[in-house]
Amino acid sequence: MIAASDLPGAHRVRFAWRLLAPRHWPTWAAVAFLRASLYLPLGARARMADILGRVYYRGNRKRRRIATINIGLCFPEWTPERRKRAVREHFRLAALALFHMAVLWWGDERMLDCCLRVVGLEHYEAARATGRNIIVLHCHCVGLEASLALSRYFPYVGFVKPLKDPVLDFVMTRGRERFGGRVFAREAGMRPFIRAVKAGYGASYVPDEDLGPKESVYASFFGVPAATLPTLGRLARMTDAVVIPCFTRLLPRGGCELWLEPPLTNFPTETPVGDATAMNAAIEQAVLKMPEQYMWTMKRFKTRDTGQSPYD
Secondary structure, three states: OOOHHHOOOEOOOOOOHHHHOHHHHHHHHHHHHHHHHHHOOHHHHHHHHHHHHHHHHHHOHHHHHHHHHHHHHHOOOOOHHHHHHHHHHHHHHHHHHHHHHHHHHHOOHHHHHHHEEEEOHHHHHHHHHOOOEEEEEOOOEOOHHHHHHHHHOOOEEEEEOOOOOHHHHHHHHHHHOOOOOEEEEHHHOOHHHHHHHHOOOEEEEOOOOOOOOOOOEEEEEOOEEEEEOOHHHHHHHHHOEEEEEEEEEEOOOOOEEEEEOOOOOOOOOOOHHHHHHHHHHHHHHHHHHOHHHEOOOOOOOOOOOOOOOOOO
16 A cells, blocks of 8 residues: 555645744634633633634625525425524534634544544444445535544545645644545545545545536435435446445534445446435435534535525
8 A cells, every 4th residue: 555645636734934933823723722722621612612603604794694595405304493493503513623723723532532432333344355446425514524534544635625724724624634645636626536545545526516507417406406426326336436425414412424435336227326325315414414514514506407596
């Protein structure tokens, strides 16, 4: 297997003295606050998340509106009161996820073992025992950052969108690589991903975004036609890989759970639409287990077959 440090296309960040310039001090202060939160009890973190979540909910009208529209489209059977509670809870959980992110980036092994539960590793091990390559399917949710902790258990790579703030990009990338995994910049394209899968790495793929009509097909997502990338099936064929769904959720009493499911069956299908539909169905089943934790603030349905965006 190619050493992780030698993987072509890896997103590399290095400390530079310019990161200590005064204009970056507010960012370093926020990072210091997040790191200091490790020493607070879980209850104190939860109370701070309640406050931050309310501030986020009240102060970001745009994202609040997007989340309300998305939940209304996906759960039309819910009452208006139930939808409003879900939106509020989503913002609270998004704030709570920040404190779990601190555990993932800086927590020691004891803290990680207490706050991170992994279920279903046997599905990965069984697939690897057969000699198959593996693509790990994730979806956007508030706890997605925890997915890169899988590199504690097996060689693992994922994609990252480099951040505009160089301090945050440095801190986040270092945190994501602390267990030996590597991340690729999206701009590097799919070649590094394909090489890593063929080299025996478990490779994270998070395809549930609306990236416009050019590369997408329409596939149902909670009964709504959604512009969906059909790339997963093509990647599985190219790399002779099985696709193992893996999802993350914050737990009611603190901590985070990653659960891996059995590989998708009869996948890839015979058509791009079939691949996209099967992928969306797997994500739907995960969302139903944690409906408030899906990333409802994304414009998941901005490209419509009718031509009219629900966000207009």
